[in-house]
Amino acid sequence: MAENIYDYAYDLEKALRDHPDFVELKNMYDEVNNDPSSKQLFDNFRNMQLELQQKQMTGQQITEEEAQKAQQQVQLVQQHETISKLMAAEQRMSQLIQDINKIVTKPLEDLYGSPE
Amino acid sequence: MAENIYDYAYDLEKALRDHPDFVELKNMYDEVNNDPSSKQLFDNFRNMQLELQQKQMTGQQITEEEAQKAQQQVQLVQQHETISKLMAAEQRMSQLIQDINKIVTKPLEDLYGSPE
Ligand SMILES: [Ca+2]
Ligand SMILES: [Ca+2]
Numbered sequence: 313m314a315e316n317i318y319d320y321a322y323d324l325e326k327a328l329r330d331h332p333d334f335v336e337l338k339n340m341y342d343e344v345n346n347d348p349s350s351k352q353l354f355d356n357f358r359n360m361q362l363e364l365q366q367k368q369m370t371g372q373q374i375t376e377e378e379a380q381k382a383q384q385q386v387q388l389v390q391q392h393e394t395i396s397k398l399m400a401a402e403q404r405m406s407q408l409i410q411d412i413n414k415i416v417t418k419p420l421e422d423l424y425g426s427p428e
Numbered sequence: 429m430a431e432n433i434y435d436y437a438y439d440l441e442k443a444l445r446d447h448p449d450f451v452e453l454k455n456m457y458d459e460v461n462n463d464p465s466s467k468q469l470f471d472n473f474r475n476m477q478l479e480l481q482q483k484q485m486t487g488q489q490i491t492e493e494e495a496q497k498a499q500q501q502v503q504l505v506q507q508h509e510t511i512s513k514l515m516a517a518e519q520r521m522s523q524l525i526q527d528i529n530k531i532v533t534k535p536l537e538d539l540y541g542s543p544e
Contacts, residue, residue: 320440321531327433329535415437
């Protein structure tokens with residue numbers, strides 16, 4: 313009997329959940345979030361990133377003070393072993409999801425042509 | 429031997445390519461694009477949609493004339509059997525991709541929480 317397309321999706325979901333990159337991501341995520349000072353540092357960093365992105369998107373000037381503060385936060389986060397590992401794991405996961413997505417939606421790319 | 433995650437992605441890609449909704453989408457897409465007058469009508473409709481969307485996103489007013497022209501185009505397209513079928517197939521495909529995506533990225537949703 314032919315498998316339903318959703319069965320293939322669930323198989324892929326399981327493979328993602330068991331993938332070493334996802335396991336590492338989850339471990340680092342839990343480690344950062346279960347340590348209040350790491351969590352605080354990471355939350356501050358993420359909030360600052362979001363703020364700067366929103367300013368850029370709405371065409372607002374970023375002050376020299378903000379740029380310096382951002383630089384300092386980046387350094388703090390880079391020196392923090394667990395947060396560095398979490399961010400590296402997030403990047404690998406993002407790449408993996410992108411690769412998977414490119415494979416799965418290939419039929420649509422073939423039909424419509426690749427996006428510019 | 430455990431399968432590679434990409435093998436699961438390729439299995440899902442094949443299931444999508446063989447799915448009746450994709451086959452129907454491809455047939456209707458080819459039918460519309462191989463008939464010059466259908467293609468012209470559909471291209472005009474899509475271009476108009478994009479133009480109105482861009483106006484809305486940049487906060488520009490849509491004139492009464494544009495709104496009327498848009499309404500006429502919608503009617504023409506709805507009365508066109510092949511284009512109607514193509515648009516219905518595109519909607520089903522979009523829903524299918526959304527459902528698949530939700531299944532596959534569930535591990536990340538479990539970790540980060542669902543987006544608001
Ligand atoms: Ca093409
Ligand atoms: Ca959660």
